[in-house]
Amino acid sequence: MTDRPQGFDTLAIHAGTAPDPATGARQVPIYQTTAYVFKDADHAARLFNLAEVGYIYSRLTNPTVMALANRVAALEGGAGAIACSSGHAAQIMALFPLMGPGKNIVASSRLYGGTITQFSQTIKRFGWSCKFVDTDDLGAVSKAIDKNTRALFCETIANPGGYITDIPALAKIADRKGIPLIVDNTTATPWLCKPIEMGATLVVHSATKYLTGNGTVTGGIVVDSGKFDWSASDKFPSLSQPEPAYHGLVFHPTLGNMAFTFHSIAIGLRDLGMTMNPQGAHYTLMGIETLGLRMERHVKNAQQVAEWLEKDPRVEYVTYAGLKSSPYAKRAKKIVPKGAGALFTFALKGGYDACVKLIDNVKLFSHVANLGDTRSLIIHSASTTHRQLSPEQQVAAGAPPNVVRLSIGIEDVADIIADLDQAMAKATA
């Protein structure tokens, strides 16, 4: 073996894992286990002091779950990662070390509807708040960041419209303001985009989507780049000052580029308990082995479906950023050069009523509130995933009432198009 860096597909199969040290099992075993026997009292104390890395209790770390976290860290080019019980849990876990009562985040107005609700409503109960801005307006982003802002948050490919975010431009602003950029890379996956290489500090995932890839798991991941200097200001006391929740340990710089990851395990998972289960981690590890192959087909199919839809006289517009006509086409070449993802919306002539009829008449597509499955999926975002938003927020998020969202699967593309064609015929008759 040489030290040359391994390619994406090699890492997707091997990173974070080795043959099981106890049995030699080649595949990562499901360690359906809660607690781990200490060698002696000194060993136990060293583990609790973070002086030695090892397993204590599965709310914190578990061998199968850590294999997944380490694999995703490798794929994203991060220093460390933690796996969580859902994508939404990962978002809270990413914010937890950074925030405190009275602190805020600045987030893109184009996000998954559930995230907009989490940020506009639920985090208020922790004393946190969020200001939403159009991240295409870099001046507005800069202006929104104030002395209490602790992070900037965006999605690489925004759900549901498939709009592409200018990650390097946002990273520059975050850098200038001394705050981390958090990128939700769920809809792109590291196969299409590696936000850390573009300047992101933290990457979050809903592993529920493409990482697992077949609708079997609810899970999330937080990856830390290990590059942010948490001690450069007094903005992040939980990381840079003695932490009362961990017998006064100063996580950064003591734990170097693993400070955020260790904090997330030792305090975040310990006290919030948003832990992924070993069975879920195992399914996601299986899914990731074929991530590159699947994403290649997802984007190829999505491009063909979007081009077919755009030419169809029954269609008003298609938001796929891979289309030459898209205002995001140029940016897509820079941010996601291998393809603009497989998630987008389109508007049918006939508005809301036609959309509903279309959804009721598809046969191959599944009408579900999910994305990133091998199966093609369809939903009317405004009345479902983005329902809790005001009409203005729905429009800003790219989910107006006259569009349907497609998550294009990896079936034969001719069958995907044929299904849309027959359902559109009925919807616009």
Ligand SMILES: Cc1ncc(COP(=O)(O)O)c(C=O)c1O
């Ligand atoms: C882009 C994006 N981020 C995060 C989430 C939340 O993930 P989960 O459903 O795993 O909590 C979703 C869910 O649809 C999503 O689409």
